[in-house]
Amino acid sequence: MPAADIQQKVRALMPGVIADLEELISIPSVAFPGYPEEPMHRMAERTLELFREAGFTDAHLAEVPHGYPPIYAELPGPPGSPVVVLYAHYDVQPAPESQGWTTDPWTPTRKEDGRLYGRGAADDKSGLATHLGMMRAFDGKPPVTIRLILEGMEETESNLEEFVEAHPDLFQCDLFVVCDMGNLVAGEPVLTTALRGDVSCTVTVRTLDHPLHSGVFGGAAPDAMMALARLLSTLVDDAGDVAVAGVTTGTWEGAEQSEESFLEGVPLLDGVSLIGTGTVSDRLWAKPSINAIGIDTTSIAGSSNVILPQASAKISMRIVPGTDPEAELDALVAHLESHAPWGAQVEVKRVKAAPAFLVPSGGSGVSAAREAMSEAFGSEASEVGSGGSIPLLQTLHEACPAAEFVLWGPEDMDKARIHASDESVDPDEIERMIVAQALLLEKLAER
Known part of the structure; x- marks a missing residue:
């Protein structure tokens, strides 16, 4: 026809x-x-x-x-x-x-x-x-x-x-x-x-055996939620690039997406900038990215003056073509287990390693x-x-x-x-x- x-x-x-x-x-x-x-x-x-x-x-x-x-x-x-x-x-x-x-x-x-x-x-x-x-x-x-x-x-x-x-x-x-x-x-x-592929895990940070009064003990007793926040912040550098040792990165060799066209679909708030380095195409298609896609802790509505003993997050990391997902997940797990502050206990559970x-x-x-x-x-x-x-x-x-x-x-x-x-x-x-x-x-x- x-x-x-x-x-x-x-x-x-x-x-x-x-x-x-x-x-x-x-x-x-x-x-x-x-x-x-x-x-x-x-x-x-x-x-x-x-x-x-x-x-x-x-x-x-x-x-x-x-x-x-x-x-x-x-x-x-x-x-x-x-x-x-x-x-x-x-x-x-x-x-x-x-x-x-x-x-x-x-x-x-x-x-x-x-x-x-x-x-x-x-x-x-x-x-x-x-x-x-x-x-x-x-x-x-x-x-x-x-x-x-x-x-x-x-x-x-x-x-x-x-x-x-x-x-x-x-x-x-x-x-x-x-x-x-x-x-x-x-x-x-x-x-x-x-x-890109997708690997993910959950990380649980523990600092105390039970909750404590934040006024009586705060300033000396470590808060698990604050420890988790500091741990998550180590996953990226100041530019927003993934900062996990052993994770593969690269550059995109094909057609380029312009930053202008990309921004058409990204509703940035006033004063907020894009993250990462390299071209937009590099960042989207040839470099890893990492996000905390869920957190388990006390809700604002249910909060009180308490230092939390435990907090958890689910981490998703997109990995670049040509990589071994298990090896990339190994690197992420090793980073999480070795970067917690104040000697906090860390438990990591693997969720997915998709190529x-x-x-x-x-x-x-x-x-x-x-x-x-x-x-x-x-x-x-x-x-x-x-x-x-x-x-x-x-x-x-x-x-x-x-x-x-x-x-x-x-x-x-x-x-x-x-x-x-x-x-x-x-x-x-x-x-x-x-x-x-x-x-x-x-x-x-x-x-």
Whole structure:
């Protein structure tokens, strides 16, 4: 099908694609522990129904030993055609009121800027919409063989890696298309070629056997919360760069993201500066970063004049492509165990060691994707990295080492605000991505 015909057909399909996306946004499919299970089951069933209608007649909920099931399907193409695995996920991040939403996160809302707002609008129900739109563009009969995997627990403790390891035969292919990424700016095409990994741990600092009166004992008895604060401050230097000995750092060699475009998506308060050294691209894609993402201590509402005997924090460190996650976590643990002040006792528990990922280069599939992006967007696609992590990619690579990877999607970094309040997606970006994905399959079939 010529590119112009694909573009025309996709444009005609877009009202239905967006209507389906709005319906999916309205389902609060949060897979985190403690959240209601019914919306997750409803989301799985509705997603299953939509993909069956789109042509995956054998789509089914796969059996997994725990958690919410992935959706799996196979659709044979012409004999001898390439095999493509399409990936997206149907679960979303929580959307607490404390994030400061200006609209109801479970009510899809179009604003004056033309974007569609709601939790999951971008991450990653826009990926589902992209796959659905592409299938409809081919009337359910794409020119290649497709295997579909839609994850149900990407945002929490994933069960898909175990499923892939148990059933590697289901994931044999020529190309993985992971529709859970996006351009830096909507309308400006990129291919993501590197993702940082993610290691994490919890650290507990203890200084006393029991609480003490802060007036009677303060000034001599050590406070665990203050000790924890001092320990956390040693993880970065004055510039904000990671200061953990043995952690790998590097520089980014691909296309650069300007500081100006980065600041468009970062709501800095007056007087607050960016942290770290090197280019923005270095800091996001080739250097480690570290954050305390949670703290357990007495709340302000429950506080009294007491010196705390114990305080804990969860530490997340993003690691650079090409590194061993266990070795990077070893370095973080060693730092925490050796830098506590005043002889405070430190207990570190490892939580996760997820690998970074470098997209294999030089293949015909990635070349076809670059051409497809350029035709769909009207400008040449560049290569960028991602500060985020998708541990599943390494598992897929190990299951099918010869396969290529294309990482893309409608989640623009500029305005999508994934995982935050007022998450949104540009419907025009979804349209462009549907066209790009359809063109990719056409090019693969021709080759």
